[in-house]
Amino acid sequence: xxxxxxxxxxxxxxxxxxxxxxxxLFEAFPIIKGxxxxxxNLLYLRTFGDISFSVIIIMGLFGPQDNxxxxxxxxxxxxxxxxxxxxxxxxxKSWCGICPFPGIGRVLQMLGLxxxxxxxxxLSKYRSTFALTFFAIIIWAESVTxxxxxxxxxxxxxxxxxxxxxxxxxxxxxxxxxxxxCPMGKIIGAAATLSIIELRPDLRKCKTxxxxxxxxxxxxxxxxxxxxxxxxxxxNIDCLMCGRCVYLCDKDGPRLNLRNPFVELVxxxxxxxxxxxxxxxxxxxxxxxxxxxxxSYSMAERWLFGSxxxxxxxxxxxxxxxxxxxxxxxxxxxxxxxxxxxxxxxPMVPVFVPLAFTGELAYRLDYFxxxxxxxxxxxxxxxxxxxxxxxxxxxxxxxxxxxLTLICIGATSSSYVLHLFNTRDFEDIIPKINYYALHMxxxxxxxxxxLIL
Numbered sequence: 406x407x408x409x410x411x412x413x414x415x416x417x418x419x420x421x422x423x424x425x426x427x428x429x430l431f432e433a434f435p436i437i438k439g440x441x442x443x444x445x446n447l448l449y450l451r452t453f454g455d456i457s458f459s460v461i462i463i464m465g466l467f468g469p470q471d472n473x474x475x476x477x478x479x480x481x482x483x484x485x486x487x488x489x490x491x492x493x494x495x496x497x498k499s500w501c502g503i504c505p506f507p508g509i510g511r512v513l514q515m516l517g518l519x520x521x522x523x524x525x526x527x528l529s530k531y532r533s534t535f536a537l538t539f540f541a542i543i544i545w546a547e548s549v550t551x552x553x554x555x556x557x558x559x560x561x562x563x564x565x566x567x568x569x570x571x572x573x574x575x576x577x578x579x580x581x582x583x584x585x586x587c588p589m590g591k592i593i594g595a596a597a598t599l600s601i602i603e604l605r606p607d608l609r610k611c612k613t614x615x616x617x618x619x620x621x622x623x624x625x626x627x628x629x630x631x632x633x634x635x636x637x638x639x640x641n642i643d644c645l646m647c648g649r650c651v652y653l654c655d656k657d658g659p660r661l662n663l664r665n666p667f668v669e670l671v672x673x674x675x676x677x678x679x680x681x682x683x684x685x686x687x688x689x690x691x692x693x694x695x696x697x698x699x700x701s702y703s704m705a706e707r708w709l710f711g712s713x714x715x716x717x718x719x720x721x722x723x724x725x726x727x728x729x730x731x732x733x734x735x736x737x738x739x740x741x742x743x744x745x746x747x748x749x750x751x752p753m754v755p756v757f758v759p760l761a762f763t764g765e766l767a768y769r770l771d772y773f774x775x776x777x778x779x780x781x782x783x784x785x786x787x788x789x790x791x792x793x794x795x796x797x798x799x800x801x802x803x804x805x806x807x808x809l810t811l812i813c814i815g816a817t818s819s820s821y822v823l824h825l826f827n828t829r830d831f832e833d834i835i836p837k838i839n840y841y842a843l844h845m846x847x848x849x850x851x852x853x854x855x856l857i858l
Contacts, residue, residue, distance in 0.1 A: 465560025502647035510574015675754030689724030763815025
């Protein structure tokens with residue numbers, strides 16, 4: 406009976422919007438808290454990630470360059486990417502807590518081979534600009550080089566991120582790369598505002614703390630790798646959810662809460678610059694990447710000297726401008742973009758977070774479903790086995806409808822966030838005609854996705 410009541414409570418939180426409703430998963434399921442408290446568990450996961458990425462990089466650099474004979478491509482673009490995007494909704498930034506990229510930097514720091522500087526003001530001030538630039542370069546390189554069919558290029562991409570994280574680990578203490586420059590971290594952080602879980606402090610207990618070991622560390626472990634500490638966590642954007650504060654805190658302050666997925670979107674209202682440019686770029690890049698596989702793109706490519714590089718660069722830029730324009734139009738229709746208590750905000754950014762999330766999932770899932778049937782035959786060809794009889798293929802129609810359904814769910818969720826804004830925080834402020842026009846704007850963006858999908 407108690408289990409039934411707990412399941413009922415969880416279902417109510419997930420499907421009935423209530424800003425205050427939470428279930429502390431540490432309290433409800435002590436095994437989860439035990440997992441975080443045992444630091445070896447995270448070590449095992451990180452070690453598995455380190456080994457997996459090392460294998461992918463080695464196979465990409467030195468393995469067959471024929472995409473039908475190198476299974477590392479599917480591991481990188483099919484399994485890794487899809488897993489990351491799926492984790493945004495269910496696990497927040499938990500992927501960042503076990504990410505292999507900072508691994509070498511952590512080892513160098515443990516060996517005393519780091520300069521251990523404090524991160525500069527420049528990093529903090531321009532971190533979103535740096536991260537967005539790096540992400541744009543990744544998307545551009547992925548698309549213009551056909552990297553999903555190029556093992557060596559995929560390995561170079563992963564190696565470049567690894568080198569960047571390692572160099573930052575040599576110069577700065579903790580994981581400065583993760584906090585300030587990592588393009589994946591910023592994307593995951595922006596999308597994790599839609600997550601059904603959050604790591605938050607019990608501020609009543611934090612007020613009695615004098616050691617602040619969650620941030621500063623203790624003899625048994627270093628403090629927060631991204632310089633936060635549990636008492637500073639207010640959103641899902643920066644916290645890696647690595648659980649180090651759970652291990653270090655002697656006040657039992659950190660809480661892992663289950664919540665309604667729309668709560669943070671409504672509360673934050675697009676106040677953070679990380680989301681203000683990441684989300685429109687994510688949408689614009691998705692439209693460009695989907696469009697790249699249409700006949701219209703082939704026609705544009707012929708007009709532009711037959712250059713895929715020029716064509717995609719232009720379309721990527723236009724996609725970003727289009728998404729920014731849609732968000733600006735939405736803000737104009739909203740009529741209110743500033744609050745006396747917390748200043749300026751961008752109301753349409755949180756509205757479009759669900760659509761950006763499902764759009765990226767649809768794009769990555771398209772590759773996964775299209776290539777899942779080739780994994781075993783490719784593995785066999787790479788290592789000298791004949792497994793071609795195990796090959797199968799997913800229906801193109803089925804893949805299309807799965808992707809379209811996901812994007813439809815995203816658009817519906819975006820409209821629901823708009824509804825929450827209108828019925829709660831901004832009741833009677835948005836004129837009815839503007840409110841309906843905002844819904845039409847969401848529908849318009851969805852229609853473009855559906856048209857080019």
